[in-house]
Amino acid sequence: MSGVVLRGFGWRHAGRKGWAVRGVDLRVERGERVLLLGASGAGKSTLLAALAGLLPEDSGEQEGTVEIDGLDPRKARERVGIVFQDPETQLVMARCGDDVAFGLENRGVPAEEIWPRVDAALRRVGFPYHRDRPTAALSGGEQQRLALAGALAPRPGLLLLDEPTANLDPAGAALVRQAVADALDADTTLILVEHRVAEALPLVDRVVVLEAGGGVRADGPPDTVFSAHGDALAAAGVWVPGRTVSPRHATAPPGDRLLTADRLGLPPRLAPVDLEVRAGEALAVLGPNGAGKSTLALLLGGLLRPGAGTATATAALAGQDAGTPPHRWRAPLLARRIGSVFQDPEHQFVTGTVYDELALGPRRTGEPEAAVRATVDDLLDRLRLARLAGANPYTLSGGEARRLSVATALATAPRLLICDEPTFGQDRRTWSELVDLFAELRDAGHGIVAVTHDPDFVAALADRTLTLDRGGRP
Amino acid sequence: MISVEPVARPGAPLARRNPVAKLAAALVFSLVLIATLDPVAPAIAIAIELVVLPLFGVRYRMLARRAWPLLASAGGILVTLVLFAADRSGRVLVEAGPILVTEGVLLTALGLVLRMLAVALPGILVFATTDPTDLADALIQNAKAPARFAIGALAAFRLVPLLEQEWRMISMARRARGVDAGRNPVAKVRLFVSTAFALLVGAIRRGTRLAVAMDARGFDAGIPRTVARRQRFTRADGLLVAGAAVLAGAALAVSVALGTFRPLIG
Numbered sequence: 142m143s144g145v146v147l148r149g150f151g152w153r154h155a156g157r158k159g160w161a162v163r164g165v166d167l168r169v170e171r172g173e174r175v176l177l178l179g180a181s182g183a184g185k186s187t188l189l190a191a192l193a194g195l196l197p198e199d200s201g202e203q204e205g206t207v208e209i210d211g212l213d214p215r216k217a218r219e220r221v222g223i224v225f226q227d228p229e230t231q232l233v234m235a236r237c238g239d240d241v242a243f244g245l246e247n248r249g250v251p252a253e254e255i256w257p258r259v260d261a262a263l264r265r266v267g268f269p270y271h272r273d274r275p276t277a278a279l280s281g282g283e284q285q286r287l288a289l290a291g292a293l294a295p296r297p298g299l300l301l302l303d304e305p306t307a308n309l310d311p312a313g314a315a316l317v318r319q320a321v322a323d324a325l326d327a328d329t330t331l332i333l334v335e336h337r338v339a340e341a342l343p344l345v346d347r348v349v350v351l352e353a354g355g356g357v358r359a360d361g362p363p364d365t366v367f368s369a370h371g372d373a374l375a376a377a378g379v380w381v382p383g384r385t386v387s388p389r390h391a392t393a394p395p396g397d398r399l400l401t402a403d404r405l406g407l408p409p410r411l412a413p414v415d416l417e418v419r420a421g422e423a424l425a426v427l428g429p430n431g432a433g434k435s436t437l438a439l440l441l442g443g444l445l446r447p448g449a450g451t452a453t454a455t456a457a458l459a460g461q462d463a464g465t466p467p468h469r470w471r472a473p474l475l476a477r478r479i480g481s482v483f484q485d486p487e488h489q490f491v492t493g494t495v496y497d498e499l500a501l502g503p504r505r506t507g508e509p510e511a512a513v514r515a516t517v518d519d520l521l522d523r524l525r526l527a528r529l530a531g532a533n534p535y536t537l538s539g540g541e542a543r544r545l546s547v548a549t550a551l552a553t554a555p556r557l558l559i560c561d562e563p564t565f566g567q568d569r570r571t572w573s574e575l576v577d578l579f580a581e582l583r584d585a586g587h588g589i590v591a592v593t594h595d596p597d598f599v600a601a602l603a604d605r606t607l608t609l610d611r612g613g614r615p
Numbered sequence: 616m617i618s619v620e621p622v623a624r625p626g627a628p629l630a631r632r633n634p635v636a637k638l639a640a641a642l643v644f645s646l647v648l649i650a651t652l653d654p655v656a657p658a659i660a661i662a663i664e665l666v667v668l669p670l671f672g673v674r675y676r677m678l679a680r681r682a683w684p685l686l687a688s689a690g691g692i693l694v695t696l697v698l699f700a701a702d703r704s705g706r707v708l709v710e711a712g713p714i715l716v717t718e719g720v721l722l723t724a725l726g727l728v729l730r731m732l733a734v735a736l737p738g739i740l741v742f743a744t745t746d747p748t749d750l751a752d753a754l755i756q757n758a759k760a761p762a763r764f765a766i767g768a769l770a771a772f773r774l775v776p777l778l779e780q781e782w783r784m785i786s787m788a789r790r791a792r793g794v795d796a797g798r799n800p801v802a803k804v805r806l807f808v809s810t811a812f813a814l815l816v817g818a819i820r821r822g823t824r825l826a827v828a829m830d831a832r833g834f835d836a837g838i839p840r841t842v843a844r845r846q847r848f849t850r851a852d853g854l855l856v857a858g859a860a861v862l863a864g865a866a867l868a869v870s871v872a873l874g875t876f877r878p879l880i881g
Binding site for chain 2: 190193194195218219221222223225227229230231232233234235236239242243244245246247248249250251252255256259276277291292295439442443444445471472473475476477479480481483485487488489490491501502505506535549550553
């Protein structure tokens with residue numbers, strides 16, 4: 142059981158002008174369960190990294206002090222366990238049991254104690270498989286539960302969770318939260334960072350809100366904090382419970398057919414699907430992980446060759462090329478007709494600056510430079526990216542990178558936009574902006590197809606839904 | 616998918632041996648063969664390798680599948696050497712227009728290609744029969760390799776299969792952005808280079824995140840590590856290494872006895 146004391150704590154990463162986090166005074170008693178909130182960029186992850194002892198002294202500049210049980214966190218590592226957002230990059234070993242054992246080996250736990258403690262940790266998180274199971278064969282939710290077991294096995298006094306469910310589908314996220322609830326005992330202090338507040342509240346008894354400019358904005362029991370600061374927090378991008386977003390459904394009936402899928406599939410990833418995409422309509426594709434939703438998005442986007450059936454564009458979308466399937470169009474023509482937004486924005490970045498990134502598509506499709514500049518400036522404004530025009534796309538925050546990836550797809554003004562999980566892990570502000578943007582595009586006569594796990598997004602935007610089941614059949 | 620999993624029956628008598636012993640045996644066997652330029656010693660070595668194959672639990676068909684790129688390149692090298700070798704001594708075997716194949720040329724080329732196969736096969740055998748985790752464990756426990764190196768390499772190795780998937784995603788994302796090469800070979804090369812760069816950037820970022828996660832779990836924090844999976848180097852493992860040395864020596868001895876031995880140096 143560990144307690145945390147921060148006095149005027151601040152950290153500035155080497156080479157950065159601004160402080161990642163600053164002026165934080167905070168005391169967390171042993172056994173407390175704290176939800177740490179704050180707008181994107183308020184320094185939540187940096188604070189957790191500091192507590193986990195993961196900010197080496199030479200990697201930046203520190204202000205004030207941070208202590209765990211009176212020790213520098215870099216010297217109290219064995220008292221702290223941390224689980225990060227991305228399952229893929231926190232599992233070290235090829236077999237589940239070995240991965241949990243890894244942390245115990247590192248801490249010098251005697252060999253004969255290791256396997257009983259591994260099994261106990263796996264039981265604590267409700268892990269359903271034997272310890273010989275390959276880590277690569279797990280779903281995202283199972284991998285995160287395994288990571289949690291790995292963090293708990295050395296019996297930390299302080300458990301830090303940095304958005305452990307942000308990359309998971311709702312079912313996987315619920316299992317991870319259940320595992321956290323079951324695994325915590327009275328001896329473990331918890332500090333949790335999570336955008337989705339309503340789902341996280343049952344796990345915590347205290348909420349701390351970091352102010353983006355520095356310091357702590359609010360601190361106390363959840364009810365008190367949300368009744369006093371709810372509006373301001375919602376405006377700053379926090380998902381405050383009980384505040385819904387007004388839906389933006391189409392007011393006009395859908396227009397021309399743009400694309401038809403006829404028994405379109407790619408066995409074994411996607412069983413045949415029939416569907417129609419229309420202008421002025423937002424279609425949401427739902428279904429559990431493994432149903433082939435992303436594959437369907439790639440097929441509709443003309444990026445994969447169908448393994449079965451056909452995707453046919455109409456003349457309204459492709460003019461005289463309507464007879465050729467989209468996957469055989471040249472890329473510049475494709476970009477002008479169908480825009481694709483990938484789940485991981487970084488896959489799509491090609492150039493060194495935000496400006497060039499937006500200009501790339503229009504330049505490839507042969508627009509004159511003056512028109513390119515007008516398009517780019519308009520998009521920079523609409524998506525709040527103007528101040529980042531010269532920044533490298535890889536240095537953007539999650540919300541900024543998502544907005545840029547959507548903007549790049551819009552730059553070539555495609556009639557049809559296909560998005561894979563566009564709202565994944567976004568704060569409330571970016572989320573609302575995306576809903577508004579897609580609604581505007583739809584009302585302007587674009588067709589929108591969104592593959593999504595996000596029930597709020599479906600409720601706010603979708604005019605029609607298509608649900609795939611695990612066999613890939615709708 | 617790039618396969619990084621062992622493919623042999625794990626219970627086979629030699630596959631069960633300590634990974635460090637298998638690696639040492641393969642190294643000893645290969646190093647001895649490098650000493651000669653003649654085709655006889657490597658041919659005997661290949662025969663020995665094929666005979667012990669079932670003891671490692673490897674099927675011949677599986678070996679053919681794994682080794683076919685090697686066989687194809689061996690064929691290519693043989694043809695190239697036969698056609699373009701400078702030394703054209705010995706009896707003329709084939710003369711067709713500009714093509715002149717002599718006995719000396721054929722022997723040298725055959726020697727080189729057989730040597731390549733004989734040296735490569737033990738390596739293939741070791742990696743086909745060894746779990747990477749076991750290899751890292753044995754390197755740390757029996758060969759005193761630093762854990763920082765062995766476990767670090769093992770963790771990085773686990774990310775390799777992701778690269779292929781990542782490459783496909785980046786290529787598709789580029790097409791969606793209006794970037795393709797069409798039939799222009801220069802544009803193809805540029806697209807390849809830029810895709811490779813994006814892959815590298817992604818791999819470095821992922822590697823950094825993994826390193827931080829390992830750090831957070833106390834890896835290489837200065838505390839002496841314990842081991843969850845014990846690897847033992849037994850007398851049978853020592854015998855495997857000794858056996859490899861004896862068999863390789865025997866192949867050389869036969870070559871010397873037949874008078875075909877041509878030392879690499881001198």
